[in-house]
Amino acid sequence: MTELSKVLRETSPGALSFWCPGCRDSNTIRHGSGPGPRWGWNGNTEHPTFTPSVLARTGHYVPGHENGSCWCTYYQEHPDEPRDFACGICHTFVTDGHIQYLSDCTHELAGQTVPMVAFPEDW
Structure with a gap:
């Protein structure tokens, strides 16, 4: 892994x-041929722009996993386990170093635009 900047x-x-x-995790795109x-x-x-939008799905939001085992069912079956993962949708436009979260995101930043942030030191 190569650190290209604090945000990429x-x-x-x-x-x-x-x-x-x-x-609270990384999202990845592939570019080039x-x-x-x-x-x-x-x-x-420093201020990347990606086109088109970036759509990340986890758990039961992944097509084909709607009725299968996911983090939601795991945590229901293991209520004392730390909640390190979540099922979700993250749909964004990344433009000039800002992340615009679309309304179909399942996390608290849906509908907001924020500057890109540095990776955590332990990542």
Whole structure:
């Protein structure tokens, strides 16, 4: 993993990660040539712009996992476990170093726009 700036890391060739304060985790896009979905990137490591929108789904929000085991059912079955993970949707536009959270996000930043933040030191 290569730290490109305080807000952007290259986790593998063509894979860029940024810290999402809504998810409290990183979100990753792939750019350049290659298989699978690809995003445009303005090349700016301090104030990146990605196109189109970035959609991250976890747990039962992942297509095909709607009726399967997920973090929600795990925590219902294990109520004393620390809640380190969550099922959710994070849908954003990343423009000029700002994250615009769309209304379909399932976390508390839905509908807000915030500046990108640095990765936690322990990540």
